[in-house]
Amino acid sequence: MKIRELASGLQFPEGPVALDDGSVLLVEIARGTLTRVTSDGRVQVVAQLGGGPNGAAIGPDGAVYVCNNGGFRWMREADGCLRPVGQAQDYSGGRIERVDLSSGKVERLYEALDGLPLRGPNDLVFDTSGSFYFTDLGKVREHEMDRGGVYYARPDGCSLQAIARPVVTPNGIGLAGDGKTLYYAETEGARLWAFEVTSPGQVRKEAWPSPQGARMLAAAPGGHYQRFDSLALDAFGNVCVATLLHGGISVIAPDGTLYAHVPLPDRFTTNLCFGGRARRTVYVTLSGSGRLIAIDDWPVPGLALAFNA
Numbered sequence: 001m002k003i004r005e006l007a008s009g010l011q012f013p014e015g016p017v018a019l020d021d022g023s024v025l026l027v028e029i030a031r032g033t034l035t036r037v038t039s040d041g042r043v044q045v046v047a048q049l050g051g052g053p054n055g056a057a058i059g060p061d062g063a064v065y066v067c068n069n070g071g072f073r074w075m076r077e078a079d080g081c082l083r084p085v086g087q088a089q090d091y092s093g094g095r096i097e098r099v100d101l102s103s104g105k106v107e108r109l110y111e112a113l114d115g116l117p118l119r120g121p122n123d124l125v126f127d128t129s130g131s132f133y134f135t136d137l138g139k140v141r142e143h144e145m146d147r148g149g150v151y152y153a154r155p156d157g158c159s160l161q162a163i164a165r166p167v168v169t170p171n172g173i174g175l176a177g178d179g180k181t182l183y184y185a186e187t188e189g190a191r192l193w194a195f196e197v198t199s200p201g202q203v204r205k206e207a208w209p210s211p212q213g214a215r216m217l218a219a220a221p222g223g224h225y226q227r228f229d230s231l232a233l234d235a236f237g238n239v240c241v242a243t244l245l246h247g248g249i250s251v252i253a254p255d256g257t258l259y260a261h262v263p264l265p266d267r268f269t270t271n272l273c274f275g276g277r278a279r280r281t282v283y284v285t286l287s288g289s290g291r292l293i294a295i296d297d298w299p300v301p302g303l304a305l306a307f308n309a
Helices: none
Strands: 002-007 011-016 024-028 035-039 042-047 054-058 066-068 072-074 082-087 095-099 106-109 119-126 130-134 148-153 160-167 170-174 179-188 191-199 202-204 215-221 227-235 239-244 248-252 257-264 269-275 281-286 291-296
Touching: 011 054, 011 066, 011 179, 011 269, 011 281, 024 054, 054 130, 066 130, 095 119, 119 170, 130 160, 130 170, 160 202, 170 239, 170 291, 191 227, 227 257, 239 281, 248 269
Parallel strands: 054 119, 170 227, 227 269
Antiparallel strands: 002 291, 011 024, 024 035, 035 042, 054 066, 066 095, 066 119, 072 082, 095 106, 119 130, 130 148, 148 160, 170 179, 179 191, 191 202, 191 215, 227 239, 239 248, 239 269, 248 257, 269 281, 281 291
C-alpha cells in the first residue's frame, strides 16, 4: 500500500468525507471548522462552526450534517502531539448541525431529547431511507464523566429518538451493506458492538448482561492501552476501526475476528473513509500530528455510502 500526505498543519482533523471531484471534506475540531482539502492539497474553510465539530456525512439533500461535541480542552505533548483532555471551559453544548455547501450557511437541528441535552455528538451514518444514526460520546470533566447514547434522527430537524442510552463512550458508527446491522465503536473499552436493525430506527436488543442491548463483536483486539475511534466498512463487511494509542486501523471481520491491523505514524489515528477509483483509496485523519493522508490500493474496496457528493 502506498501512503500519500495530502495536507498538514490541520488542527485535529476528523470526519473525512471523500467527494467525487477528488477533494475531501473534514472537520478541524480544535479550529471549529468544516474544511475542504482539494485534490492538489489546498486547504479551504467551508464553514465556521465553533464548538467541536467531530463527525460529518453527506445527506440526501447534498448538505453536510455535522456532529458537534461542543468543544474540548487541549494538551500539546512534548513530541508535538495534540490531544483532547476534557470538556472545554467555553463548552457550547452538543448539537447536530446542517451545513449548506454552496453558501456555508449553518443550521442547528438537534440539541436535546426529552429535556436532556446532547453532550458530545461524535459520528453519524445515513441509511437508505434518508435518516441517520449518530453517537453521543458524552463529556469528561476533571472529576466526572457523562454517559452518552446512540440516536436516530430525520434530517429535517423534526424527529429524534434514542436507540440506546445511557451508553459508555460510543464513538464511530456504521451500517452493514444490507442495512441490517448497526455497528458502533466504544472508545474507552476498545470494544466493537452491533445491533440488529429490524426497520429504520428500530433495533432488536439483547437481554442482560448486555449493558445497552447490543451484541459485543470484539474487545481490545491486539492488547492493552488502546482506544477505538471512528470506523468505516469495506465491501466484504469488515469493520475498519481507527485505533488510538496503537496508532492505525484495526480490521475486524463480521464475526468479530481481528483480520488485520495496519499501523500508521500517529497514535491519534482517528477516522477514515473510502474514496477514489472503485473506492480503493482510504483517506485517514492523523489528528495528533494534524495530517490527512491517503492510502492507495487498499486490498478491499470500501462499502458505498447511502449518499455522497
